[in-house]
Amino acid sequence: MDDYLNIALPKGRLGENVYSLFASCGYECAGVMDDSRRLVFENADKKIRYFWVKPWDVGVYVERGAADIGVAGKDTIIETAPDVYEISDLRLGKCRMASAAPEGFTDDGQAVLRVATKYPNIARRYYSSLGREIDIVKLSGSIEIAPLLGLTDVIVDIVETGRTLRENGLRVTDVISEISARLIVNRASYRFRGERIRELAKSLSEKIPESD
Ligand code: PRP
Secondary structure (H helix, E strand, O other), rough: OOOEEEEEEEEOOHHHHHHHHHOOOOOOOOOOOOOOOOOEEEEEEEEEEEEOOHHHHHHHHHHHOOOOOOOOEEEHHHOOOOEEEEEEEOOOOOOOEEEEEOOOOOOOOOOOOOEEEEHHHHHHHHHHHHOOEEEEEEEOOOOOOOHHOOOOOOEEEEEEOHHHOOOOOOOEEEEEEEEEEEEEHHHHHHOOHHHHHHHHHHHHHOOOOOOO
């Protein structure tokens, strides 16, 4: 193990915003935002190393210690429950986990409710809390199309602006939880590099606006 702080960033727009936040706190690293296929970047002076990984995989890298820290959406954290510390809410990538149904649909509670989702654990837990029997159809994306095609009755998915729902004739039926990007930390790293990690988390929190 070298003395670099290894940071897993979620590829995509959220990750770019997260990196900008880190850079604004003095944790910049040349090349991270370049248009290239490289995935690993180091700043030798600051002893930091960034990796771009798939958003759903951040928890795996951090849990297993390949990254000391990472930024993951609360949606993936709830769904995959990695064994890590969640130490702060970066208040970026805000959205909601919600159930949604076609306009005019009412659940009469009779037949088993068919639910399309990328989040089977979240959906199962939510409907189980309501005592509702469901049949989960696990999809990888474009969830909103499932009720339109009669594949399912309803969906459980992320809603940000609500535009995808609206443009597909769906409406939110319940908000299951508020979602945003969280800073997660490997348990051993927190023990051995805790001071450095807490200092980073403090700088980040000072830059994050209190509310929208
Ligand atoms: C996410 C989510 C919704 C959409 C919500 O999809 O699954 O489909 O964004 O955003 P909105 O409320 O602002 O319309 P994503 O773009 O990740 O693509 P996906 O369909 O592949 O999941």
